[in-house]
Amino acid sequence: MRHIVVDAMGTDTAPAPEVEGAILAVRAGWAKVTLAGPQDLLRRELARRDARGLGIEIAHASQVVTMEDAAAKAFRLKRDSSIRVAARLVRDGKAHGMVSAGNTGAVMATAKITLGVLEGVERPALAAVLPNSKGTATALLDVGANVDCEVHNLEQSAVMGEIFYRVIFDAKRPRVGLLSNGQETHKGNSLTREACARLKALPLNFVGYVEGRDIYNGRLDVIVTDGFTGNVVLKTSEGMVEVISSMLREALSSTTSAKVGYVLARRALQAFKKRVDYSEYGGAPLLGVRGVCIICHGGSNANAIKNAVRVASEFALGQVNEKIEHELAGVSLGRK
Template structure:
């Protein structure tokens, strides 16, 4: 397998990106192709013992920054590491692309300039993978499509279900809609309409779920519009970091608490580990014609390595082929009239 890694993606690029690629090449034995500023990458590589590893470098003259505007960068930086990396995948010289870079730019460059959409896809969807109750679940869309139509959600459900089955090892994924109440009839108009569609679709639709059900592991695939999904994910992050800050403050407030905190340190480390997004590393952009795994800008080397693992699983599971076939089998497909480019 040949995994293409964006060396210029993370906030601290190319340091964690290159180290993560080295760790992945060592652990998985795959070919890892680093794309970016060649001298910079080779400088970094010189710090590791890489004899016997299958590591290639492909030069890219430009790179996308976190503040670059996605709408501009697609045409404006045609030789960015994202363009070059995804062209390698498009042209069959790589099996997947992994990046911790600017999400909006990845989406624009994938959809409009390199891989393009799988035939029939209304809109690609950004996902996240959460470890819940010792299983993995996939949530989508978490930010790409702020305003959605019901049939887009239906397609997200199909793509998410195939991903859970083929890349997360879930045999019959339970698919749910995020809602403001579990009861039938709850939800906004979009959710109610999508629920109708999902009830008659091929996926194993179990109904609506609330945030607590999601964290309780009630579903394997949770579908939502990109606005609610983004609010949902960011609320979880905000609450967990607020709560941990409060606890940290209180644990240093007096001597007794300090001693307690010191003794509890390993327990806290274990607790934190349950929630550590770097354990997952990244999540797929679904609906484009190639495997693309997007990690957090703050990714460290371990996160990059784990994102490569996620990419490998998606490639082994032949997710792109599965979505292509899945869409072709249903009538659920963008036609010329509804498929303006996202």
């Protein structure tokens, strides 16, 4: 049984989703949970929900980071924020991992500085787990932790993403691809061309260049890219779901039959949208930090928080970080 600390003040409607999600995760037997946030508020919330006997503890934090806070400033000025209290519990070995639906930039910066990075890792990478047309999951990384990537950052992302996928999805040999503007080896930009040759030399099931359309067709398990491109891809996907939704609403408002169709279509689209809102799907792991850090979307509900606690627990139990350090030590990366 792993011990996960949940930042209780991250979601847009905090702390309700966090408190309920923690209760659900503990009831499911997935983890022991501590909530980080204002003690009095959290005590009241737990009391209202009959959480007696679940052993949910509270780690008091007097400050809350908002979406408006810049990442570095939040770290510097809010030393007693719920994010930082959660990260400290992980750093000090009092919890195996943390879950936060707070300001992504602030969570990434706080986790990186407080926890430090794993041996062999230069910069952490944020992995989004996306749905695909085969009904499986495709991990895309980096989606924003590291916008100016060099070749060895992409190599490290490939190794980290592959191990994460192997452990969490119980996959033997995940297929890893490098995102490019075409499959042929002469395609790509100067970064991907060098990285492609390097990734071939790693002990991975590396298929070479893949294209944007491979993100959703299920041909790949892990897709590696720089944090700039990954972030743009993710937000483009979110925007596209919006426009398709509104377009379908128009197309399906003409007749009663069509309206029934729209209700069903909307339900399917909402399910899809939740998963494209990356962190809904059990959250997005920040790979490469010394500890477990799962970042959820600000709009997460209790179920999303519950799933993130499960992923954090599996991440710790599956010893993802130990494997990352071990495998990075065994390969020679093109570090400058």
